[in-house]
Amino acid sequence: MRIPVPGPRSLAGQLFAMQAVLIAVVVAGYALFTYVSDRGQAKESASSQATAVARTVADSPSVRAAIHTAHPTAELQPYALRVMADAEVDFVTIMSPRGIRWTHPDKDQIGKHFLGNTERALNGYTFTETYKGTLGYSVRAVTPIYDDDHRTIIGLVSAGIQVEKISKRVQGQLTALLGVAAGALALGAVGTYVVNARLRRHTHNMNAAELSRMHDYHQAALHAVREGLLMLDGQYRVALINDGGRELLDVGDVVGRSVADLGLPAPLTGALLASEPRVDEVHLTASRVLVVNTSPVSGGERRGTVVTLRDVTELQSLMGELDSERGFTQALRSQAHEAANRLHTVVSLIELGRAEQAVDFATAELELAQALTDQVVAAVGEPVLAALLLGKTAQANERGVELVVSEESRLDDGLLPSSLPARDLVTILGNLIDNAVDAAQGSVRARVTVTAYADAGRSELVLRVSDTGPGVSPEHADEVFRRGFSTKPAGPGGRGLGLALARQAVQRHEGSVSVTEAEGGGAEFEVRLPLRTTAPREPMTSKGGAS
Numbered sequence: 001m002r003i004p005v006p007g008p009r010s011l012a013g014q015l016f017a018m019q020a021v022l023i024a025v026v027v028a029g030y031a032l033f034t035y036v037s038d039r040g041q042a043k044e045s046a047s048s049q050a051t052a053v054a055r056t057v058a059d060s061p062s063v064r065a066a067i068h069t070a071h072p073t074a075e076l077q078p079y080a081l082r083v084m085a086d087a088e089v090d091f092v093t094i095m096s097p098r099g100i101r102w103t104h105p106d107k108d109q110i111g112k113h114f115l116g117n118t119e120r121a122l123n124g125y126t127f128t129e130t131y132k133g134t135l136g137y138s139v140r141a142v143t144p145i146y147d148d149d150h151r152t153i154i155g156l157v158s159a160g161i162q163v164e165k166i167s168k169r170v171q172g173q174l175t176a177l178l179g180v181a182a183g184a185l186a187l188g189a190v191g192t193y194v195v196n197a198r199l200r201r202h203t204h205n206m207n208a209a210e211l212s213r214m215h216d217y218h219q220a221a222l223h224a225v226r227e228g229l230l231m232l233d234g235q236y237r238v239a240l241i242n243d244g245g246r247e248l249l250d251v252g253d254v255v256g257r258s259v260a261d262l263g264l265p266a267p268l269t270g271a272l273l274a275s276e277p278r279v280d281e282v283h284l285t286a287s288r289v290l291v292v293n294t295s296p297v298s299g300g301e302r303r304g305t306v307v308t309l310r311d312v313t314e315l316q317s318l319m320g321e322l323d324s325e326r327g328f329t330q331a332l333r334s335q336a337h338e339a340a341n342r343l344h345t346v347v348s349l350i351e352l353g354r355a356e357q358a359v360d361f362a363t364a365e366l367e368l369a370q371a372l373t374d375q376v377v378a379a380v381g382e383p384v385l386a387a388l389l390l391g392k393t394a395q396a397n398e399r400g401v402e403l404v405v406s407e408e409s410r411l412d413d414g415l416l417p418s419s420l421p422a423r424d425l426v427t428i429l430g431n432l433i434d435n436a437v438d439a440a441q442g443s444v445r446a447r448v449t450v451t452a453y454a455d456a457g458r459s460e461l462v463l464r465v466s467d468t469g470p471g472v473s474p475e476h477a478d479e480v481f482r483r484g485f486s487t488k489p490a491g492p493g494g495r496g497l498g499l500a501l502a503r504q505a506v507q508r509h510e511g512s513v514s515v516t517e518a519e520g521g522g523a524e525f526e527v528r529l530p531l532r533t534t535a536p537r538e539p540m541t542s543k544g545g546a547s
Helices: 011-058 061-067 072-087 163-202 208-224 243-249 266-273 313-351 355-379 383-398 422-440 498-508
Strands: 091-095 127-133 136-146 153-162 228-233 238-241 278-284 289-298 302-311 402-405 447-454 460-467 512-517 523-530
Touching: 011 072, 011 091, 011 127, 011 136, 011 153, 011 163, 061 072, 061 136, 061 153, 072 091, 136 163, 153 163, 228 243, 243 302, 266 278, 266 289, 278 498, 313 355, 383 402, 383 422, 383 447, 422 447, 422 460, 422 498, 422 523, 498 512, 498 523
Parallel strands: 402 447
Antiparallel strands: 091 153, 127 136, 136 153, 228 238, 228 302, 278 289, 289 302, 447 460, 460 523, 512 523
């Protein structure tokens, strides 16, 4: 038969037991100290009382007069009994200088020798002692009785209180003290139980070892999680942040600081300060694209917010490239369809015996397509940008918008340094063109004009995109680059991210972007990027990469 071994007590249970023992020890110690102190005080009080009675009797003229009589006991015994009753002492013994008793509570002891010390009194001193006499142990005082001239000792007087009665007084006080101590112990136990019951709820009835393991697991999980993790308290101060969160937000030790003081972009700060949960919201920092999720921590009251951050900078860039590839595919499909129609036309003309007209038709179409290609390639020698412009031209044409490259465009191949990757140029120029086509679509003589050139000193790249749309009002000139800003209804994927991504890429290369009114109406976006040879501020990638 196995005997069940009790598990370790919970932390609250251990604290309760320790506090109960501590309170019991403190109360018992206090009770013992008080008892000893009261016992000592009771003895001192009895000594003082006996001394006062003895001196009073010794100073009484009637006592001195009775001592000079032939039979002192006759007058002194009644007097001593009256003093005992009035002063509440157990005996008053008046004796001769030789120690022969004249008075005593027990008449049989009168005439016998006093039991105790008298030497100091015979020398003129009053003293107290604890001595065992005929009545048992007593606290007594002995003092001399002087003659009228205060020079000759004519007798001695001793007054005392039995130790047994002193103990009874202390025991009565001890009973009351024990009652008070028991009440204090009970009150302390109840208070300790209430406090520990609350602690038990907060610690989920776990013991110290379990709490220690939980803390270790907590710390290990924080450092192992690849995504960023923040925990905000009820006042929106940072209570906890892991390594991933510091890296993604580009902050240091911010524990205890308010979210509003971290210097984050306004939309991201607003999301972190929001009381309602946020799910998979895309936000931009200076160099990253983050997916933010927030969840409030509740337990009868608002205790804080848990925030998770995922870095999708690389993923967003790849999605932009994928969108461009899809656009190119759609453009090729459309061009293939148009080419098939033209081919059928040429074949039909040949079948009708009009070969010369068929050649003229085919040559004209080929010259038109080649002219467009030649125009783009001649103006923009950079292969990636040229391919982007050709693809965007076909896309715009499908949507009824004419996309043209201005005559002042001139961008030779090899001009761009390695510090300005083609991917960022595609992000910047592609989003500006997409935004311009959206704005120009549906307008009269819808057109988008693209200009790309390097300045005279070849120290700066200028990209300019204008459209014939409604334009951007001056009060929205800065907000148009904010994530989520759009004058059109949001689609399934949302709107207002393209221009924000473009500005992020521009700022990463320490460039500038602005929007003004175009000459013929509409909006004109201008980007200026330095053509330096040093590397730009690349976004830091998390240890786990893009997720």
